[in-house]
Amino acid sequence: MLHYARPLARLVAELEKLPGIGPKSAQRMAFHFLRAPHADAERLAQAIMEVKEKIVFCRECFNFADQEVCDVCRSPKRDGTVICVVAEPRDLMAIERTAEFQGLYHVLQGVISPQEGIMPDMLKIKELLPRIQRHNTTEIIVATNPTVEGEATALYLVRLLKPLGIKVTRIAHGLPAGGDLDYADQATLISALQWRREM
């Protein structure tokens, strides 16, 4: 049986550990780096190291940041009376790309999932309360996924925040904008019907 030279085998093995990468892709990427200019490989290696060294969690909203407080939380243009609660930093990025939301965010770093041992106290929930006080927040928008776990997390926040007199809203779920009713799957249509609004 033929083996790769040891350094190459090591690279393939490391790449295979990446999410969504199987043995075939790992091998293709490894060969790519072999052929690529030295500088390319160095840039990638540096980028990976930089992420590890410089990225921290924002101490305000728990988004990724390269300083103690992230860009959104530092911006004077953002309105702290509305805070949008999301599960993961990637959800924050998704909403941020719309350029429509001017409030602040709060990243829970997960959703409640007892099956996987994730209880409410393991999420960044209690950290939300002092922020609400500090910013005189009047509305919390819960933007967790429309899954059983995302919904449970939303309900938990409602139970926690409603008694404090804070308005808690949930993002709508239903049809994609500009979409075709005909192409929507049944689960989405069911939810669109359930959450219909009066006009």
Added chain:
Amino acid sequence: MRVARLALRDFRNYQTQEMRPGPGLNVLVGLNAQGKSNLLEAIYLLATTKSLRAGRDTEMIRSGAGQALVEAEIETEREGEVAMDVTLTPGDRKALRINGSRRQRVIELLGVLNAVFFGAIDLGVVCGEPTLRRRFMNLVISQMSPKYCFDLGAYKRVLEQRRGLLKELRDRPVADSGLEVWNDQLAHYGAPVVAKRREFAQELAPLAAEIHGRISGGREALEVRYMPNIRVADDAGRDGIAEAFQAQIERVQHEEIRRGATLVGPQRDDLRFAVSGSDARTYGSQGQQRTVVLSLKLAEFELLCRHVGEAPVMLLDDVMSDLDETRRRHLLEALHQRCQTFLTCTGVRRLPPDLLREAHIWRVTAGTIEPQSLDEALRHEADDAEEATVP
């Protein structure tokens, strides 16, 4: 609706086979373990996304093959011709396409093809464990209501999460565990499941009673009753059911934590069949139980006809040998010229000759399907019988 073409690749014991079934009765004849039931299972898979047997979906892939494909052309009155296929791959993943376009969720398949399966397993609906009766309800209602399927899926997910939490609470109590949230969710998804099952039973009961009366010659009366675990008034709406659900959860909370399981809800529902007042499960004779099963299956057929607006495909798996002459005649006459039927058997001799003459006969041998004339089928059987008597 009917299956106009069925093609299999690496499904169970079939390598590649294709058939164009007739519009009425299709008799699949062959010795045991040749693949007759597997054909019914392929059609059942397209209708329900489920296997007929317990176990993993992967088991439907022919051993040694990488994936299995079931492909069909369906003719429906509502939508004309529909092409559908399901690909099974290891890891219990299913990929499906309808008219060539890929669908993301398996529940999108539901309602394209409707089928009623009737086989040995169905006797369990009357005399087996409650889980078989819940399975019966789930399969029939899912074919009529995708929403039910969706709610049931979410409910099961909540049950799993809640079990995780109750076990955690048993081992180390926490003040703020979020249990109330899971209670809310349980009631939220459970209430529509209960409401739909009640509606289903209310509609099924008179149909089954009428059919049962006909088969038993009016001598016995069948009563079908839904036995929800959540006690509610018959006229309670979804909100009423959800409230009752919440109240009952609270009452058993301590016990639930001690046992680490959800103790109330539709996962403990049952159906009760009474023949002339006494429970068919415990007091019924075998003959009575078979009549109940037959009545239920024909009622299921009628119910689907009514809801879908056209007759479902009927899958009869080796039921002829279990039924006596009268019941056999009732079954086949109730379906005659009303739907496409697939019937498996080891010999055609027991079937009514007049129906056989109109039927398409298929000989199934070790994973191959061949059309056969009635004369050929009868000759084949005579040969088999002769061989069997030769010492």
